[in-house]
Amino acid sequence: MREEKVIVLDYLPQGYAGMKKMEPIIQGLGVNYFALLELVATKEVKLNEEVKINDKEKVIYIRRKLKESELTNFAKSHLEETIKKIVKSKEEEFIKFFNTSTRISIRMHKLELLPSIGKKHVGLILSERKKPFESFDDLKKRVGITVEIEQMLAKRIIEELKGEEKYYLFVPHFPTPTAPRR
Incomplete structure (x- = not known):
């Protein structure tokens, strides 16, 4: 289960405020499995652009998987419309x-x-x-x-x-590991 394409929800050309290494960040929504991903970009991308993850001209690597709460406010505001567009397609x-x-x-x-x-x-x-x-x-x-x-x-x-649902219908759920019991 790998995402091949993401739709850009937000583009941060300088990265996040307070980052040690300034690198351009893409917050994107995967087209196949609705995974929220943080990618490091090589060059500027437009909002709502569909970007191939293995396209080395635009993406260097996937930095991490995001939770909905970790999205920027701008990305959150475009999330529902982007999902509707994917559902329609x-x-x-x-x-x-x-x-x-x-x-x-x-x-x-x-x-x-x-x-x-x-x-x-x-x-x-x-x-x-x-x-x-x-x-x-x-x-x-x-x-x-x-x-x-x-x-x-x-x-x-x-x-x-x-990530707080009991049943998942459309998004694969990967639970975060819990601390071992003592």
Whole structure:
């Protein structure tokens, strides 16, 4: 599971204030797995530009993986719009999620983890998906969801990026190691 491309959320030409070594920093969102990454840049990049990580003309190396709380305020303000753009471009994959999602437990379905989807909508989605959904518009029309599906999915992805969820649907979760018990 490796990100190959990131969308630039913020570009800091001098790096962070107080850094020992001044190097240009890119804060980016991975296109495939929604990983938040901090990259060291070789030359200036534009906001919302899609950058290949192995492109040595623009990126020297990946510095580290970021948490949502470590993003700059500017990057946080562009995060939801950027996620919506990625969701729209990967509509087929997300429709497949709606068509094939299963239960998490006896009482809970994966669809219930999405904001604005309750038990009634889950029941409607499950009964309507006997004929698979073809697009977000088809899903909205047949089920009667009033919110924008891209925005609903973007909100869920942001919650997962914060790293405090019990279940992860779209963002691979790598727990931070805990201190050993004594």
